[in-house]
Amino acid sequence: MSTQAAHPSLLIPGPIEITDEVAQSMSYYAQSHVGQPFVNVFGETLTLLRDLFQTKNPGSQPFVIAGSGTLGWDLVAANLVEPGEDVLVLHSGYFADSFADCLSTYGAKPTQLKAPIGDRPQLPEIEAALKAKKYKAVTVTHVDTSTGVLSHIQPLADLIRKVSPDTLLVVDGVCSVGAEELHFDNMAIDVALTASQKAIGCPPGLSIMMVSEKAMNVFKSRKSPPGSYYASFKNWVPIMQNYEAKKPSYFATPPTQLVQALNTALKQLLSQPIAARVAQHQKISKYVKSEIMKMGLKQLPIDPANAANTMTAIYLPEGLTPPEILPKLMAQGVVFAGGLHKEIAARYIRFGHMGVTAMDESRGEIDKALNALKSGLAEIEKAKN
Amino acid sequence: MSTQAAHPSLLIPGPIEITDEVAQSMSYYAQSHVGQPFVNVFGETLTLLRDLFQTKNPGSQPFVIAGSGTLGWDLVAANLVEPGEDVLVLHSGYFADSFADCLSTYGAKPTQLKAPIGDRPQLPEIEAALKAKKYKAVTVTHVDTSTGVLSHIQPLADLIRKVSPDTLLVVDGVCSVGAEELHFDNMAIDVALTASQKAIGCPPGLSIMMVSEKAMNVFKSRKSPPGSYYASFKNWVPIMQNYEAKKPSYFATPPTQLVQALNTALKQLLSQPIAARVAQHQKISKYVKSEIMKMGLKQLPIDPANAANTMTAIYLPEGLTPPEILPKLMAQGVVFAGGLHKEIAARYIRFGHMGVTAMDESRGEIDKALNALKSGLAEIEKAKN
Numbered sequence: 001m002s003t004q005a006a007h008p009s010l011l012i013p014g015p016i017e018i019t020d021e022v023a024q025s026m027s028y029y030a031q032s033h034v035g036q037p038f039v040n041v042f043g044e045t046l047t048l049l050r051d052l053f054q055t056k057n058p059g060s061q062p063f064v065i066a067g068s069g070t071l072g073w074d075l076v077a078a079n080l081v082e083p084g085e086d087v088l089v090l091h092s093g094y095f096a097d098s099f100a101d102c103l104s105t106y107g108a109k110p111t112q113l114k115a116p117i118g119d120r121p122q123l124p125e126i127e128a129a130l131k132a133k134k135y136k137a138v139t140v141t142h143v144d145t146s147t148g149v150l151s152h153i154q155p156l157a158d159l160i161r162k163v164s165p166d167t168l169l170v171v172d173g174v175c176s177v178g179a180e181e182l183h184f185d186n187m188a189i190d191v192a193l194t195a196s197q198k199a200i201g202c203p204p205g206l207s208i209m210m211v212s213e214k215a216m217n218v219f220k221s222r223k224s225p226p227g228s229y230y231a232s233f234k235n236w237v238p239i240m241q242n243y244e245a246k247k248p249s250y251f252a253t254p255p256t257q258l259v260q261a262l263n264t265a266l267k268q269l270l271s272q273p274i275a276a277r278v279a280q281h282q283k284i285s286k287y288v289k290s291e292i293m294k295m296g297l298k299q300l301p302i303d304p305a306n307a308a309n310t311m312t313a314i315y316l317p318e319g320l321t322p323p324e325i326l327p328k329l330m331a332q333g334v335v336f337a338g339g340l341h342k343e344i345a346a347r348y349i350r351f352g353h354m355g356v357t358a359m360d361e362s363r364g365e366i367d368k369a370l371n372a373l374k375s376g377l378a379e380i381e382k383a384k385n
Numbered sequence: 386m387s388t389q390a391a392h393p394s395l396l397i398p399g400p401i402e403i404t405d406e407v408a409q410s411m412s413y414y415a416q417s418h419v420g421q422p423f424v425n426v427f428g429e430t431l432t433l434l435r436d437l438f439q440t441k442n443p444g445s446q447p448f449v450i451a452g453s454g455t456l457g458w459d460l461v462a463a464n465l466v467e468p469g470e471d472v473l474v475l476h477s478g479y480f481a482d483s484f485a486d487c488l489s490t491y492g493a494k495p496t497q498l499k500a501p502i503g504d505r506p507q508l509p510e511i512e513a514a515l516k517a518k519k520y521k522a523v524t525v526t527h528v529d530t531s532t533g534v535l536s537h538i539q540p541l542a543d544l545i546r547k548v549s550p551d552t553l554l555v556v557d558g559v560c561s562v563g564a565e566e567l568h569f570d571n572m573a574i575d576v577a578l579t580a581s582q583k584a585i586g587c588p589p590g591l592s593i594m595m596v597s598e599k600a601m602n603v604f605k606s607r608k609s610p611p612g613s614y615y616a617s618f619k620n621w622v623p624i625m626q627n628y629e630a631k632k633p634s635y636f637a638t639p640p641t642q643l644v645q646a647l648n649t650a651l652k653q654l655l656s657q658p659i660a661a662r663v664a665q666h667q668k669i670s671k672y673v674k675s676e677i678m679k680m681g682l683k684q685l686p687i688d689p690a691n692a693a694n695t696m697t698a699i700y701l702p703e704g705l706t707p708p709e710i711l712p713k714l715m716a717q718g719v720v721f722a723g724g725l726h727k728e729i730a731a732r733y734i735r736f737g738h739m740g741v742t743a744m745d746e747s748r749g750e751i752d753k754a755l756n757a758l759k760s761g762l763a764e765i766e767k768a769k770n
Contacts, residue, residue, distance in 0.1 A: 003412055005414060010416065012417050015416070015418065017415050023412040023414070026412045027388055027408040028411075029390060029395075029403075030392075030401060031400070032395060032720050032722065034722070035720060066452050066453045067615065068637030068638050070615055071451075071637075073614060105612070105613065105617070106614070197415075204451070204638045204639065204642075205451045225490070227490070228615075229487035230613075231459075231613075232490070251455070252455035252456075253399065253453050253580065253589045255588065255589045257588045257589075258588075258590055335417050335420060337419070338419075340635070
């Protein structure tokens with residue numbers, strides 16, 4: 001029996017649909033945040049994140065903190081970069097602008113490398129930028145939720161290691177972790193940050209991050225204190241290490257129910273190899289994108305090789321706007337998202353296909369969504385004629 | 386039928402027991418954070434906070450942000466105080482030290498006015514401090530969860546208005562809002578910050594705050610930009626105002642299920658007058674404290690008039706430590722908290738009696754806890770002889 005009431009299918013690029021088991025964990029009874037039963041669950045959750053991010057280096061440091069995904073940027077900007085230091089921000093949509101804003105807040109000097117909407121900066125220009133100036137870090141949005149653009153991490157990591165090996169590689173994996181190819185150790189990633197409500201399949205409210213041993217050493221050797229209190233590694237690292245060692249510890253009260261839900265979501269996620277999960281997301285994405293193409297609709301990423309597997313950003317037919325089509329979808333029990341990239345927001349919609357929606361085909365949500373889009377467009381077309 | 390599994394009674398000073406309705410709201414199905422159904426619920430929740438804090442001034446600004454209660458300090462320190470400005474921190478326990486730490490992080494200069502453990506700074510010394518230097522703000526911990534000390538807001542507010550009317554009055558109401566006397570307008574409070582998991586009766590994960598029109602104007606006239614990104618009023622104020630106007634808006638994804646649970650908790654809380662709720666907490670507190678006294682145990686607050694109504698901090702008999710008594714309580718299905726104030730942590734325990742535990746006497750949790758404490762102590766005494 002489902003624990004969730006009947007509801008429209010949430011097919012936006014996060015929050016996503018949750019399983020009944022995750023929903024049930026959300027209503028876990030009140031627990032002491034320093035009592036052993038909860039301490040054990042939180043500790044296990046932190047260890048499970050090592051498997052999710054695919055890191056075997058015991059020096060890698062996981063974080064789970066109450067907050068939105070956005071908090072991950074503060075964690076990076078306030079702890080791993082010092083005032084006056086340069087950061088190269090690879091721009092593939094809305095989220096690079098915001099990350100740059102966050103970096104500036106804490107005194108860093110972000111330089112954005114931009115690309116046309118639906119594209120991403122290319123390796124030769126990144127190489128030139130890295131050779132022109134010493135950057136403390138490079139940030140990249142793995143999947144930019146505003147454009148559906150996928151950035152490939154391995155070649156970027158290879159380039160940084162070759163040209164500027166001290167530079168930290170920071171991956172904003174909010175819309176990718178748990179669904180796109182991301183191997184923390186093999187790709188020599190320094191920071192991978194994400195949120196609970198995307199491909200991990202937990203409700204929103206948790207900022208989740210993995211930090212490499214190298215980046216932790218950079219933090220330890222910083223000259224100025226962290227620029228934030230709530231987002232300070234100084235405050236959180238002992239807490240995370242104590243919890244993972246199954247010892248109670250207090251800085252701020254963790255969201256006990258959300259941690260229970262994350263624990264459940266991670267166990268479901270890790271019940272099969274991550275590679276199989278990534279492959280399934282790729283398969284579903286390919287299917288969605290080919291069906292969208294058959295409908296005669298254009299997609300945002302200019303080069304299909306740059307398209308995310310977790311979502312599809314779809315241009316509407318000329319003259320049609322999201323407020324016209326989204327209610328037609330809703331009438332059929334399908335929730336898509338409107339546009340987010342300011343310059344083109346009125347011209348496109350976004351379809352998230354990750355987590356349980358992609359993994360459990362028996363739910364039928366993918367075809368339900370495609371059919372709703374097809375018939376919604378046909379209805380509008382018919383009304384015009 | 387209860388939606389919650391059988392579990393020990395959580396009687397710590399937060400998180401607290403939640404009602405079945407709140408637990409059920411936590412497992413709400415996934416919703417779009419910018420879809421009208423959720424926007425309406427979030428908007429209504431913000432408006433309900435005006436009733437909770439008792440403010441009728443439309444210029445008062447409510448905030449609900451994913452985070453622990455601690456985040457409220459960053460919101461104050463990064464937005465309402467500028468680098469180099471002085472803040473008077475009234476110390477009644479652990480939490481003043483942390484708030485001062487947070488203020489320093491963002492460049493403010495905190496001056497702590499301390500008192501012996503179990504006491505709080507007195508009005509004459511506060512008056513002298515306010516006359517000696519110009520303070521941008523005074524912070525006070527309404528109930529210090531580490532000591533159970535209650536600070537009285539009205540006389541402090543009167544003093545500030547008389548001696549230093551420009552100074553902002555910031556009340557850390559984490560362990561008080563929803564149970565102690567706090568009238569935002571009548572007391573001319575500028576900031577009241579709290580968390581979801583204390584007397585409000587929602588699970589942890591939300592930083593909740595009300596800011597006065599005067600303080601909002603102080604923010605608008607600041608010369609330097611806010612010191613935080615995630616805790617920036619600049620980023621959040623438009624979002625809160627849009628949601629309250631039932632318009633979708635995006636800065637960071639709100640924790641949709643926690644907001645549903647807060648909405649339910651607030652409706653339950655506001656189903657009766659706040660004065661009646663405060664009176665019931667006072668009645669339960671008086672009963673608990675007199676029963677503890679009958680057991681021959683001392684309490685932390687030196688003057689009973691300084692004792693919180695939401696919790697009781699209890700000194701253990703000479704030689705007995707929390708790790709000896711807490712498992713005895715747990716064996717009887719009662720969870721108390723150990724000590725938190727570093728200097729005396731090994732000598733006392735804390736009993737939270739707020740929210741549904743205090744309001745719904747039919748739950749029988751208060752007497753269950755008192756009996757467990759009594760028999761636990763007797764058992765230890767017996768084993769010694």
